Amino acid sequence: MSATMTSTAVCTVETVPLEGGVAALVDGVAVAVFRTHDGAVFALSNLDPFSGASVLSRGIVGSRGDVPVVSSPMYKQAFDLRTGACLDDDAVRVTAYDVSVVDGVVLVGAPREVT
Amino acid sequence: MVTGKRQRIVVVGHGMVGHRFAQAAVERGLTETHDVLVIGEEPRAAYDRVGLTSWFGLGSEALSLLPGGEYDDPRVRLVLDSVVTEIDRVQKTVTVVSPPSAAVDLLTNPGAVTVHDYDVLVLATGAAPFVPPVEGRGKDGCFVYRTIEDLEAIKAASERATSGIVIGGGLLGLEAANALVQLGLSTHVVEMAPRLMPVQLDDAAGTTLVRHVEKLGVKVHTGVLTEEIEGDDAVTGLRVRQAGTEEGAPTEVVEAQVVVFSAGIRPRDALARECDLEVAPRGGVLVDEQCRTADPAIFAIGECAAPGGTMYGLVAPGYAMAEVVVDALLDGPGSFTGADMSTKLKLLGVDVASFGDAFATTEGALELTYADAVSGVYKKLVVSEDGRRLLGGILVGDASAYGILRPMVSSGLALPDNPEQLILPASSGAPMGMPDEAQVCSCNDVTKADILHAVSEQGCEDVAAVKQCTRAGTTCGSCVATVKNLVEEHFASQGLVVDKGLCEHFRLTRQELFDVVAVHGYRRFDDIVEAHGTGRGCDLCKPAIASILASQTSTHILEPATAGLQDTNDKYLANIQRNGTYSVVPRIPGGEITPEKLIVIGEVARDYGLYTKITGGQRIDLFGARMEQLPAIWKRLVDAGFESGHAYGKSLRTVKSCVGSTWCRFGVQDSVGLAIALELRYRGLRSPHKLKGGVSGCARECAEARGKDFGVIATEKGWNLYVGGNGGATPAHARLLAGDLDTETLVSYLDRFLMYYVRTADRLQRTSTWIEQLEGGLDRVREVVVDDALGLGAELEAEMARHVGGYADEWAETLADPAKLERFVSFVNAPDTPDPTIAFTTERDQIQPVAPALIPVGAPA
Ligand code: SRM
Ligand SMILES: Cc1cc2nc3c(=O)[nH]c(=O)nc-3n(C[C@H](O)[C@H](O)[C@H](O)COP(=O)(O)OP(=O)(O)OC[C@H]3O[C@@H](n4cnc5c(N)ncnc54)[C@H](O)[C@@H]3O)c2cc1C
Ligand code: SF4
Ligand code: FES
Numbered sequence: 007m008s009a010t011m012t013s014t015a016v017c018t019v020e021t022v023p024l025e026g027g028v029a030a031l032v033d034g035v036a037v038a039v040f041r042t043h044d045g046a047v048f049a050l051s052n053l054d055p056f057s058g059a060s061v062l063s064r065g066i067v068g069s070r071g072d073v074p075v076v077s078s079p080m081y082k083q084a085f086d087l088r089t090g091a092c093l094d095d096d097a098v099r100v101t102a103y104d105v106s107v108v109d110g111v112v113l114v115g116a117p118r119e120v121t
Numbered sequence: 122m123v124t125g126k127r128q129r130i131v132v133v134g135h136g137m138v139g140h141r142f143a144q145a146a147v148e149r150g151l152t153e154t155h156d157v158l159v160i161g162e163e164p165r166a167a168y169d170r171v172g173l174t175s176w177f178g179l180g181s182e183a184l185s186l187l188p189g190g191e192y193d194d195p196r197v198r199l200v201l202d203s204v205v206t207e208i209d210r211v212q213k214t215v216t217v218v219s220p221p222s223a224a225v226d227l228l229t230n231p232g233a234v235t236v237h238d239y240d241v242l243v244l245a246t247g248a249a250p251f252v253p254p255v256e257g258r259g260k261d262g263c264f265v266y267r268t269i270e271d272l273e274a275i276k277a278a279s280e281r282a283t284s285g286i287v288i289g290g291g292l293l294g295l296e297a298a299n300a301l302v303q304l305g306l307s308t309h310v311v312e313m314a315p316r317l318m319p320v321q322l323d324d325a326a327g328t329t330l331v332r333h334v335e336k337l338g339v340k341v342h343t344g345v346l347t348e349e350i351e352g353d354d355a356v357t358g359l360r361v362r363q364a365g366t367e368e369g370a371p372t373e374v375v376e377a378q379v380v381v382f383s384a385g386i387r388p389r390d391a392l393a394r395e396c397d398l399e400v401a402p403r404g405g406v407l408v409d410e411q412c413r414t415a416d417p418a419i420f421a422i423g424e425c426a427a428p429g430g431t432m433y434g435l436v437a438p439g440y441a442m443a444e445v446v447v448d449a450l451l452d453g454p455g456s457f458t459g460a461d462m463s464t465k466l467k468l469l470g471v472d473v474a475s476f477g478d479a480f481a482t483t484e485g486a487l488e489l490t491y492a493d494a495v496s497g498v499y500k501k502l503v504v505s506e507d508g509r510r511l512l513g514g515i516l517v518g519d520a521s522a523y524g525i526l527r528p529m530v531s532s533g534l535a536l537p538d539n540p541e542q543l544i545l546p547a548s549s550g551a552p553m554g555m556p557d558e559a560q561v562c563s564c565n566d567v568t569k570a571d572i573l574h575a576v577s578e579q580g581c582e583d584v585a586a587v588k589q590c591t592r593a594g595t596t597c598g599s600c601v602a603t604v605k606n607l608v609e610e611h612f613a614s615q616g617l618v619v620d621k622g623l624c625e626h627f628r629l630t631r632q633e634l635f636d637v638v639a640v641h642g643y644r645r646f647d648d649i650v651e652a653h654g655t656g657r658g659c660d661l662c663k664p665a666i667a668s669i670l671a672s673q674t675s676t677h678i679l680e681p682a683t684a685g686l687q688d689t690n691d692k693y694l695a696n697i698q699r700n701g702t703y704s705v706v707p708r709i710p711g712g713e714i715t716p717e718k719l720i721v722i723g724e725v726a727r728d729y730g731l732y733t734k735i736t737g738g739q740r741i742d743l744f745g746a747r748m749e750q751l752p753a754i755w756k757r758l759v760d761a762g763f764e765s766g767h768a769y770g771k772s773l774r775t776v777k778s779c780v781g782s783t784w785c786r787f788g789v790q791d792s793v794g795l796a797i798a799l800e801l802r803y804r805g806l807r808s809p810h811k812l813k814g815g816v817s818g819c820a821r822e823c824a825e826a827r828g829k830d831f832g833v834i835a836t837e838k839g840w841n842l843y844v845g846g847n848g849g850a851t852p853a854h855a856r857l858l859a860g861d862l863d864t865e866t867l868v869s870y871l872d873r874f875l876m877y878y879v880r881t882a883d884r885l886q887r888t889s890t891w892i893e894q895l896e897g898g899l900d901r902v903r904e905v906v907v908d909d910a911l912g913l914g915a916e917l918e919a920e921m922a923r924h925v926g927g928y929a930d931e932w933a934e935t936l937a938d939p940a941k942l943e944r945f946v947s948f949v950n951a952p953d954t955p956d957p958t959i960a961f962t963t964e965r966d967q968i969q970p971v972a973p974a975l976i977p978v979g980a981p982a
Contacts, residue, residue, distance in 0.1 A: 017949040025657065026685045028949040036948070036956065043647075043657050053958070058972065059701030060958045064692060066664075067685065069657035070625070077660040079689035079697060084659070 013115040019047065019107050027063035027076065032114050037103055038063035039112055040087055042074045048087035049103035049114050054078045055092075062100070089118075128155045130450075131215055131239040133205045133392065135161025137170055138423030138439035139245035140186050143197050145447040152196040155450070158237060159197065160217055162204045163268060166190045171436055171596070174300050176272050178907060180860040184269070208396040210416055213239050241418055243446060244393060244406060248386040248424035248434065253288070257350030263380045266297040275381065279304040282378035286310075286359050288347055289383035290317040292464065297381045298339050309340045309375050313364060316343055321464060321475035322515055325492065329499040329517045333471040348372055356380050388425045388432050401427035410456035411449040412442045420446045428457050435462065436596065437564045461531060461563050465516075465523045471497075472520035477513025477530035478503050486512055489541050493518075502526070502540060509535050524603030528559030528569070561603050564596035572604060576611050584608050585893040602896075623884060624661035627654045631809060631884045635669050644670065645682045664688035665884045668771055671807035672879050675927025677934050678770075678807075679941050690769030693945070694931055695751055698744060700959055700970035703751060705731070705743040706768035707758050708804065711778040711796035711816075712739030721761040729754055732967045738775040738813070740766060745968050747955055749947045755932045764930035767805060771885075773812045776800035777825065781818030781835070788818030790835030795864065796824070799833075802868070803875060805928050809882040809891070812875070813847070827855040830888040831871060836860070840867045844874060844902065845889040853889035856899055859907050872921035873906045873914055880917075 016030035016039060027040040029052045036052035040063070052060045057080040065076040070093055075084040083094040092098035104115030130146070132139050143159055146152055161167070168184040176184055191199060200217070207216040219233040250265035252258055262282070264275050279285065285301040287294045290312025301308040312319070316327025317334070331341045348360040351374060358376040362368075388405040398414045399407040405427025412420045412428060423439035424432065433439065438460035448455030463476030481488050485506030492499045498518035504511055511529045516522065522543060529536070534556050537543070557570035575581040575590045584605045588594045594601040622628040627650075629637065634653070643649050646666055650658055658666075667686035671678055678684070678691055690696045695703035707722065722741055726733045729750060731743040746754055767773060776799045779785065781792030796816040803812070815826030816833045826832025832843040838861040846855030859870055882891040895901050904910035935941045946952040961968040 014950075021949055023681075023685055029947065031948045031951045031954060034957070036958070039949075057699060057701075058958075059699065060956050061697070061701045064689065064697075066660045066688070067657075068626075068659040068663060070659065071656075074657070075659075079692070080699075082660050 013104070013106070013113040015111050015113055017112055019110050019112055022047065022112065025067040027065065027067060029060070029063040030114065032103075036060045037114055038076070039105065039114065040067055040076055042067060042087065046074070047105050047107055047112060048074070049105040050076070050085060050087065050090050051101040051103075053100065054080050055098055055100055056081050056083055128240040129238060130155050130157045130241040130243060131237055132157060132159040132243045132245055133215070134245040134247055134389075134423070134425070135159050135163070135167045135199060135201065136245060136247045136423065137167055137186070137436050138247070138443050139243075140167035141440050142243060142245060142422060142443040142446065143192060143199075145444055146450075147192060147194045147197060149447055149451060151447055151450055152194050155196075155241070157197040158239075159199045160203050160205050160215075161199065161201045163270075164202045165269070166199060166201060168269065170267070173266070173269070173272065174296050176269055177276065177300060177303055178859065178903070179857060181269055182860070183857045205392060208242065208392055208419075210396050210419070213242075213418065215239060215242065239418070241420070241450065244419065244421040244425055245423045245443075246389040246392065246425040248388050248432075250382060251385040251387045252382045253347070253384050255288075255347050255350055257352070257356075258382070260350055260352050260356045261354055262352070262356030262378050263350065263382065265382050266293060266300075272300070275300070275379065276304060278379050279306055282306055284308070284377045285379035285381065286375055286377040287381045287383055288359075289385065290314070290341065290343065291320060291383065291385070292318060292466065293386075294381075294383035295334065297383050298334070301379065301381070302338060306379060307340075308338065309342060309377065310334070311345050311347060311359065311361060311375070312341070312343045313346060314343065315364075317341065318473070318475075321479060322473070322517070323480065323501065325490070326473075326475075326499050326501065326515045326517045329492070329497055330471065330473060333497050333518065342375070350380060386424065386434055388427065390421075390425055393419075393421065393425075401430040401432065403427075403430075403432065405430075405432035410445075410458060412446050412457060413449070420449075422446055429459070431459070433460055433462070435460070435464070437461070437566075440564065440596075441566060461527075461560070463527050463530075463563065465520055465527075472516065472518060474516040474520040474523040474527075475514075476523070476527045477511070479513045479515050481512070483512050491541070502543065504536060504540055508540065511536055511540070521602070524561070524600060524606075527563070528561060528603075532556045532559040534559070561607065562591075562593035562596075562600040564600075565592040567591045567593035567600075569607060572607050573611060576608055581608075583894070605896075623665055624659055626650060626656045626658050626662050629653060631665055631669070632881045634666065635672075635880055638666075638669050639673060644674065644676075646686055658686075660688070661884070664691070664771075667691070668807045668809070672924075675924065675929070677929075677931060677938075677941075679931075679935060679944075681940075684944070688771075693748055693751060694755075694765060694769060694935060695746070695748075696769050698970065700972070701748075701956065702744070702959060702970065703746045703748060704768070705746055705751070705754055705758070706736070706740060706766040707763035708766040708800070709740040709775075710800040710804075711776060711793050713778070713793055713797060718761060718763070721758070721763070725754060725757050728757075730968060732969065739777050740775060742768070745961065745970065747947065747959060749945055749952065749955075752936060752942055752945050756936055759930070759933050759936060765805075765932045767931075770805075770807060771809065771811050772805060772807050773800065773803045773814070776803075776814035776816060777829065778815070779817050779823035781816075785818055785823075787821060788835065789837055790818055790840065792816040792818035792824065792833075792835055795833060795840070799868075799871070802925055803871075805931070806875065806879070806924055808875070808879050810885050810887045812888070828852070829855060831855070831874065833867065839863050842867055842870055845892045845899065847887050847889055849887075851889075855889075858899070858903060869914075869918055870906050873917040874902065876917040876920050877902070877905055877913070 014032045022028050022039050022041040024041050025043050027038050030037050038050050038052040040048045052062050054061050061079050064079045067076050074087045077084045090100040090102035102118045106113050166187040203217050203219040205215050206218050214236050217235050250267050285306040286309045287298045288311050290310045298308050298310050317330050344364045345361045346364050351358045358374045360372045360374050362372045390400045390406045393406040401407050406421035408421050408426050408428050412422050422442035442457050445455040445457045465474035481503045486503050489502045501515045503513040559569045561569050571591050575587045581587045581590050594604050663686040667683050726743050732745050734742050736742045776796040778793045778796030782788030813829045814831045815824040815829040817824040817826045818835050827843050828846045828848050832855045834841045840862050841860045842858045843855035844858045960971040
C-alpha cells in the first residue's frame with residue numbers, strides 16, 4: 007500500500023455515474039475513475055494501451071464472470087477494474103491506482119505495485 | 122464428331138429447361154467446344170413458370186431466370202420472340218421465323234425467315250395447356266394459364282368481371298383459382314373427377330382440401346361435366362351437368378365472365394412429328410435414357426420429351442434431362458431413368474403433399490391414416506406389407522413431415538417400430554437418421570451426403586452458404602427446412618451449438634429480449650438483467666438493450682437510466698476517432714443543401730480547425746473535435762438549422778438520392794423529394810444495425826439504391842421497392858419486394874418492413890443477413906409486409922407512427938439540458954484543460970492526428 011498523503015481529491019462520489027466513469031487529471035496524468043453497480047470506486051490509467059488514446063473512462067462498465075470490468079471504447083478489450091489486468095491479453099495491464107472515498111469525496115492515490 | 126472444328130448446338134425453346142441446359146453447358150465447359158444458339162418463342166427470356174402466380178404481386182422482372190436477357194458466356198446466343206417452324210434432318214437445319222420488329226428493314230423484310238445449321242439439336246419446347254373441346258371455348262373471356270401473357274390477359278379481363286370459373290381441379294387449376302381469388306373474382310372450380318387433385322390425392326384427402334379451399338371463398342363443383350360455354354361473343358357463364366347422367370339430363374348454369382382452362386397439358390411435339398421422329402402414344406418426343414431421339418443428332422428434354430414413353434409435367438425431371446444431355450455431349454455416363462413425381466405445395470395457403478405410391482398400388486401395401494377434421498389435417502402413410510418400408514403418402518393441412526418422409530421412400534430406409542409416430546401431431550423426425558444417399562432436394566438432386574460435404578469439407582457455415590454451394594433449396598424451396606435441420610444437427614454433433622444468446626449475461630436472443638421488454642414494459646437495464654440475465658452486463662448486451670429501449674420509447678438516449686449502456690459513439694453523440702477525438706456529421710437529407718448551410722459548415726470547420734471531408738454518404742464530415750468542444754460546435758450548427766446526422770448510431774444514416782425528374786432528362790419521378798421525405802421519416806430510428814436507403818429517379822440507378830438496406834427506383838407508374846442491399850464487407854444487392862407502388866403504399870410497406878426488422882433481427886445483423894436467415898427468406902418478408910399474412914401490418918405501422926411522432930433532435934435536446942452537458946468535459950477536476958495526449962500535424966492544408974505514443978505495457982502512466 008502506498009502512502010495516502012499523496013492522494014488527490016478529484017470530485018464528489020456522485021459525479022461518477024454508477025456503472026460509468028470520469029477522467030481526472032492527477033499530477034498531469036489522466037486517471038479514469040469508475041463506480042460499479044454496488045457503489046465501489048476504482049481508478050485506472052485513462053490510457054487505452056491498444057490505441058494509445060486517453061479514453062478508458064468512456065468505456066462500458068460491467069462484469070465478466072465475477073470480475074468487475076471496463077471495456078475500452080476503442081477496440082473493446084476488457085480490463086479488470088481492481089488490478090488493471092487485461093482479460094483479453096495476458097501480457098497487457100494498465101496501471102491501477104489506490105482510491106478511496108472520504109466524506110463523499112473521491113481521493114486518488116499512488117499507482118499500485120504490479121504483483 | 123468432327124474434332125478441331127467448333128460444333129453448333131441449336132436449342133429450340135427458352136423455357137425453364139432450355140435455360141437450365143444453356144446454364145449447364147456454360148458451367149460444365151461444353152461451350153469450350155460448342156457454340157449454343159437458343160431460340161425462344163416468348164418475348165422474354167426464361168422465367169420461373171413454377172412461380173407464375175406470384176407474377177400478380179411481383180411483376181415479370183422478379184420471375185426472370187436471366188435478368189439481363191443475355192448469358193455471360195458470349196458463345197451462347199439467345200434469340201427471342203422467334204419460332205422454329207421446321208426441322209430438316211437431312212440438311213441439319215432449322216427454319217426460324219421472327220416478327221417484323223426483329224427484322225432489320227421493315228419495308229423489304231416483313232418478318233424475317235432465317236435458316237440455321239446445327240450439329241446437335243435440342244428440343245425444349247415444353248408443353249401447352251390442353252383445352253377440351255367444349256362448345257364455345259373460343260369466346261372472349263376464355264383463357265389458359267401458362268405464360269406471363271396469359272396472366273396479363275386474365276388480369277385485364279378481371280377488371281371488367283365479377284366472377285370466374287376454372288375448369289379443372291388439379292394442381293394447376295387450384296393455382297389458377299388462387300389467382301382469380303386474388304384478382305377479386307368470386308371463384309368456382311369445376312372438376313370432372315369426384316375430388317380435387319385426383320392424380321395426387323385420395324378421396325379423404327380431396328375432401329379435406331375442399332373444406333380448406335371453400336373456407337377461402339372458392340366454390341368447388343366436383344363430379345361435374347362441362348356442356349357449353351354460354352354468351353354471344355363474350356362469356357356469360359358455363360353450363361354443367363352431373364357426371365354419370367345422360368346427355369339431355371337437367372343442367373345448371375354457373376355465371377362468369379372469365380373462364381380459365383386448366384384441364385391438363387400436352388407436350389409440344391409437333392416439330393418432331395413433322396420430321397418423322399417417333400412420339401409416345403400419349404404424346405411427347407420418344408427418347409432413350411440419354412434423351413436422344415432415333416436421330417442421334419437430336420435430343421428432347423423437359424415437358425416435350427417422353428423418356429421411355431412417359432412425359433413428366435414437373436420441372437425437376439426436366440432439369441435432370443438437361444444435365445443428362447450436357448453430360449452425353451461431354452461423353453459422360455449420365456442417364457435419365459425416371460423421376461420422383463412427389464409434389465409438395467401450398468395451395469391457397471394450404472399445405473398439400475403427395476409422394477411415392479400414394480394410392481397403395483403396391484402388392485400388400487398397408488395404409489396408416491391420421492385425420493383431424495377440426496383443424497383440417499389429413500395424413501396418410503403407405504407402408505410395405507411387412508411394415509418395414511415406407512412406400513408413399515399424402516399430407517393435407519400440415520406437410521411439415523414431408524422433408525423427412527419423402528427421402529425415406531427413395532432410400533428404402535427401415536421404418537421405426539411405430540411408423541404412425543411419423544404422422545401424429547408434433548412428430549419431430551430426426552433428419553440425421555436419414556441415410557447419406559437420401560435425396561433432400563429433388564428439384565436439384567442434392568443428397569444428404571452432398572449437404573454434409575458442403576458443411577464439413579467446403580466450409581459452408583450456414584444454410585445460405587449451403588444453398589449457394591449445392592443449389593439445394595433454390596428452386597421450389599420446399600426442402601429448405603430439412604436443409605436447415607441438417608446443417609444445425611451437423612454443427613450440434615460437432616459440439617458447436619450455435620448459441621444465439623446475446624452474451625454471457627443473457628441466454629436470450631435479441632428478438633426474445635425485444636419481446637420481453639415490450640411485454641413487461643421495462644425501461645431500465647437493472648430490471649431486465651435481474652429478471653432475465655446474470656451479472657452486470659457488457660459491451661455486447663448493454664448497447665443492444667439500449668437500442669431496444671430506444672426503438673420502443675422515444676426517450677433521449679443520454680437519460681440517466683440508459684446513458685451508461687450506450688456504445689462508444691452513442692455515448693457522446695459523435696464518432697470516436699483513433700486519437701480519442703470525435704467527428705461531427707450534421708444531417709443533410711438526401712444530400713440536398715443550400716449555399717447558406719454549406720457556408721455555415723465551412724465557417725464552423727474553419728473556426729474550430731476541423732478536418733473536412735465529403736463522405737461516401739452524400740454529406741460532410743468534420744473530424745478532430747475534442748469531446749469538450751462538441752456542445753459548442755453543435756450549438757453553432759443547431760442554431761443554423763442543422764440536426765444530428767446519427768453517424769454514430771445503429772440507426773438510419775442517409776437516404777442517398779440522384780437528381781431525378783426535377784433536373785435529369787431521364788428522371789421519371791422526384792427522387793430527391795422522396796429521399797428527403799424518407800430520411801426525415803426514419804431519422805433517429807434505432808435498429809439492430811445501421812440502415813441506409815437510396816432513391817433513384819429511373820432505372821439507370823445513379824443513387825445505387827440497390828446497394829442499400831432499402832432502395833427505391835422510380836418507374837413510369839410509381840416506385841419499385843427493393844430491400845436487403847448493402848456495401849461493406851459482404852456486399853449484397855437489394856431484391857425486389859414490390860413493384861409500381863404509389864407513394865402512400867410505398868411508405869406503408871417501408872414502415873412495416875423496417876419495424877419488422879427492428880423487432881426480429883439479431884444484434885448487428887444488417888437487413889440482408891436478417892432476410893437470409895429468416896425462415897422463408899424474402900418470400901416470408903413479403904408475406905408479412907405486403908400480404909399482411911400475420912395481421913401485423915397495422916401494428917407495425919402504428920409503431921412507426923409513434924417513432925415518427927416522438928422524434929426530436931438528440932443534439933438540440935442535449936444542448937437544452939445542463940445535466941446532459943455535464944458529461945462533456947475533458948477532466949472532472951479540470952474541465953477546460955485539453956487532453957494533453959492529443960496532437961495534430963498538417964497535411965494538404967488540414968489537420969491530421971499524430972499517433973499517440975504507445976505507452977509501454979504495464980508501466981505506470
Ligand atoms: C465517413 C465515412 C467514410 C468517408 O470518408 O466517406 C465512413 C466512416 C466510417 N464508417 Fe463507413 N463511412 C462512410 C460510408 C460508408 C459506406 C458508403 C455509403 O454509405 O454509401 C459504406 C458501405 C455501404 C454500406 O454500409 O452498406 C460503409 C460501410 C461501413 C461498414 C461496413 C458495414 C457492413 O455492413 O459491412 C462499417 C462497420 C460497421 O458499421 O459495423 C462502417 C463504419 C464506419 C465508421 C463509423 C467506423 C467507426 O465506428 O468509427 C467510420 C467512422 C465515421 C466517422 O464519422 O467517424 N462503414 N461506410 C462515410 C460516412 C457516410 C455518412 O455520411 O454517414
Ligand atoms: C402455373 C404453373 C405452376 C406450376 N407449378 C409447378 C410446381 O409447383 N412444380 C413443378 O415441378 N412444376 C410446376 N409447373 C410445371 C413447370 O413449369 C414445367 O414443368 C416447366 O416449365 C417445364 O419446362 P420446359 O422448359 O420443358 O417448358 P417451358 O417452361 O414451357 O418452356 C418451353 C418454351 O419453349 C417455347 N417454344 C415452344 N415451341 C417453340 C418453337 N417452336 N420455337 C421456339 N420456342 C418454342 C415456349 O414458348 C416456351 O417458352 C407449373 C406450371 C405452371 C404453368
Ligand atoms: S470505414 Fe474504411 S476507411 Fe473508414 S475508417 Fe473504417 S476502415 Fe477506414
Ligand atoms: S426440393 Fe425444390 S428446391 Fe429443393
